[in-house]
Amino acid sequence: MKLMEIEEILEAEVLTGEYDPEIEIEIGCSSDLMSEVLAYGEPCSILLTGLTNIQVINTANVADIKLVCFVMGKIPDEKIINLAKKNDITVFITKLTTFESCGRLYKNGLKSCSYFDLDK
Amino acid sequence: MDNNKTTTKIQELTYELKIDDVMCKNIETVSSKMPISQLRDVLYKKRISGVPVVNDDKLVGIVSIEDFIKCMEQEEMDALVEDKMTKNIKTLYADEPLVHAVKKFEKYGFGRFPVLSRKDKKLVGIITKSDIIKGILKKLESVYHDEEERRYRASHIFNDIVADEVFLKFQYFVEGKNFDKAGEASTGLKKTLYRLGLSPDIIRRAAISTYEAEINIVAYTDGGEIIAYIDPHQIKIIIIDKGPGIPDVEKALQPGFSTAPGWVRELGFGAGMGLPNIKKFTDKMTLRSTVEKGTHLEIIIKLSDYRNED
Amino acid sequence: MNLKDIVKMLDLKVVSGDIDREVSAGYSSDLLSDVIANAQKDNIWITLQIHVNIVAVANLQELAGIILVNGRQPEQITLKKAEQENIPILLTELPTFEIVGKLYEMGIHGNSIN
């Protein structure tokens, strides 16, 4: 799924300026616990979260997540946006809830991360 | 294509940088009248494999661990350094461009060169291959701030400049209780590993593990440090702090165990998954801790395929 | 939709509570304060928190039930409390994103935010 499609589905606002329209978002993940996000065996390409602090961006960075979407209209402060820009992470915000966002993306064909392939 | 560009930039830098910019200035020396038997302490304590011999500020030779071992085998421990040292040594001047050092390393295959000041011929430093690599990496960092898009890789440093094995060491300091800065060390390390051309999977595993450990330093201690050693076979990362320590290490390693205070949980950590995550993503993990003294975590990630040639 | 049907269709493991009740919509969050502020009556709550406080929150908000994701098991005391308070706790091996996706496909949507 391309970023533009996700932007539309989530009625999102882009906070990090222009993005690469070719980036492919393949796997979705949602959590408010960063250790859980880090535990996924493979990189997820989008993280949906209700948490808005700088560690969300650091988590995305170390776990190779390309797109972070803050839900429920929460607006992250400038430091967070700047760090994301510096690390080539795109940031969206949406007014939708986590539930509604995940649901819409899944219904539109975005695959889920899986927790248990870690141990393989 | 990208790699070519990188190589060119690195070559440029070897002309631009001076030996003085990258060499180690804080050097250990010995005098020529020192008995070989005392050399052991100098070499082992400082973890160096060779040391310049200096009399009255003048460099007269270099003595190495090989010289020491030879004396040991031949039971000549009472001999003086001046009898066993290499006298006819190759040196470099501090104001020479780095490329001269690169060429000399290639030509002679030595592990290090003493560096002299051109003016008074005094010993001012010592340069090793890993100093060169570190110097270039550091410079690359300041030259390109957003070079990630350029996707250039510094992996070619290993091919182009260095023939022998190289050990790189990177050190980061972590402030305790400062959540704004938490993550700087691990994301910094990640960037460095990326520049070294390691594979994305290895980088991700190292970065995630280091990040969890860094978060623990910030959450539970007053600060600590992270030291990464990279050689052609593995990445070893040591994460240490000065307390309060973990009373029951077994328990701390169990998934779900956490003593995280509320402020840590509100920031998205503290579900007791940090140490288990580190274990999952590394090939070896050793956690030692003494209450009130501190915690020492060592992790190893093996590099089956050192360089990532694309 | 009735929670019974959801349990059946998504193959959830019921560990506490009476599942014969209506679900209005879904809410997904791992932050208790967020759930207290934003979840609504009869929501089904998706979380990976297993702490006993989840029961208190579900009770307070009159939620229809709690789904614990990623194969997480509730703490013993959580389970006990859930039985006492008749709060359904349901378990799944799936992660949040996927279980929410499946619920959504069954017609359960998120609360609308104004």
Ligand SMILES: Nc1ncnc2c1ncn2[C@@H]1O[C@H](COP(=O)(O)OP(=O)(O)O)[C@@H](O)[C@H]1O
């Ligand atoms: N460096 C450390 N110093 C003191 N205690 C630590 C340290 N690292 C971990 N711990 C202890 O081990 C527990 C488990 O750590 P971890 O698995 O990272 O989970 P979490 O940080 O989510 O609690 C922590 O709650 C804490 O009590």
Ligand SMILES: [Mg+2]
């Ligand atoms: Mg932790």
